[in-house]
Amino acid sequence: MTITAIDTRISVSPTDFFELPTVLRIRDSLEIGLTDRSYLPKSNDLRSDWVASVATPAFKALAQTGASVPRFCTIGTGAGLDALAAIEILKSDTVAFTDLHQDVVDRARHNILDNLRPDVRVELISGAGDILAPLAGEADNFDVIYENLPNIPLSEAGDIRDGQTSSTFITKRSEAIPKFAEQYLITLHYLALEQARPMLRSGGRVLSSIGGRVPLRQILNLAEHTGYHGNILTYTWKRQSEPEEVIGGYAAWEVRGHGPFHFYPASILAETFEGMSVHAAGAQALAIEAALSSHEITATEALIQLRAGQDIGHTVGILESVK
Template sequence: MADVIYQKINTSEYLNIKSKPVHVKEQLEIKILDNSFLPGAKDDDWFAHSALPALKLIEKERPGEIKSFLSIGSGPGLDVLASAEVFGSKKLVLTDLHENIVESGVQNVKANLLEPEKVEVNGYTGDIFEPLRSRTNSNENQRFDIIYENLPNIPLAENEDINKLRSSSRCLEKRSEDIPKEIKDALLDLHYLAIKQVHEFLNKNGALISLISGVIPIDTIKSLEKYIDGVKIDIYYYNWNIQTSFYSVINDYAKQEEHGYGPFIFYRENDLKKAFEGVSDSESGKKARDIEKSLADKRITATEALKRFNQGENIGYTITILKTTIIDQ
């Protein structure tokens, strides 16, 4: 039997709201299995730190319109619960690679909703969209108003077992799909595959929200669009964060640089603070290129970042939230 951790989370603090939650409990109790991603403090939690503000912007633009929400690779389901509070969606779905994590995630969502009997909650096990795909007719696929993904991008080491790995940053490297070299070199494989397939699973006016570490240049991230027909990809939200020891990814990216991948970009904390000073959530996406340009001479490689990080220097990176919509809708 897998080891279990029960984590208590104050909803108002996690969601950064002043009012009492209306769709989920004030105090969440999240069951986390030993092969599931373990949420850290808020600044270590990429969803809370960067994806959540983007989802709040969507709700502000389309109040009450997001009736269905899907999280690809949800883990314990905390992102689904947060989205349930933000959108008030009545259809919540999550997926993951591991059946035990899916079952636990669904239990977490149902147990922490205020009125679970009024919400359809389902979970599916499998790779990206495969468990949601109709075997007979793509028109019968489940469709959603918002789909969220923060898929892993660092190839799994040969001595690592994905069934026992708690980190959410690793993925299986060998895939059968044809992936452009530019995308593969930037470790954007799974994001590319999700965006390429998402038209089969979005409702009209729906959107895919992708969280991508900004250690990859914006031009490279935007290059996804030129390889996929019929989609519009916008930099919807742009943020930064400091690398902590809780889940250090610098070492992973430094190893990938040694194997010829990249470039991967990091910055000193003070340089990031200055570049983002005075930028609001709503304008961050539109100003992303200007911010990146202002940091051009402040870039450091993952290899150099790791050296400085190990010496005690505060090292950070940007985070990019993409919004993908279907052009012909």
């Protein structure tokens, strides 16, 4: 097992979790503290974990291109594992991070600092609040801004301050949102791209981690509508985590006329992506999506199959939007 619980802390093997042969900038064993509102890394199934199965492979793919990323920012860092992955894989020495809640941000700062090797110095910039707003006027000239923001609007009865709400967001916004972004519940990804532009250096990029429950054409639309050059950097799949909550949330919005959203039997996804690198899959993402079309199931259908014992997954694309 990669992660073992120790009260409010977990121990993580970075070579297992990030699938690295060795680590040079972070410790050999990571001690990660969590608050009640921190997103819990998936201890028994890394295929369900966003950092392990999506963010880390994308960082590796970017590093293999020779991209220089001294200044890195992550939106919604949670426990800070994505920041530690960037420090190790992208060699970033200035790292900015945000999350919605101050206690999560404070804990992430401790997690990052406590897990650097003694001779590694990293400048940390942080703030709590909505998307990039906490960093506005505080930091700029980033080489990469990474985000894995929630898609499902919070129910009217919900309270974003309560518990762990990484899958949901407050739907009422003052900004103008394009119809397609509202239709496919990718509002926060659109806003992140808008807010990121003045904070990126020329040639800098935003990496948007978006579940392929949304058609790739609509994901690519995000970059086009916000004035970036966009492409799918990596393409992979993950097992749906918190499946009852998340698939149920999508199904509820599907009934209201949003989507439709795409899910797949996890076994089909495992077979389709077997032996294919995430970077190679990114280059063929539209063709792979088309090949999977006969296996698509809506959120409503996926919820029925889930309750019948089916293992449900979805594809994930990293949208690379270059300024």
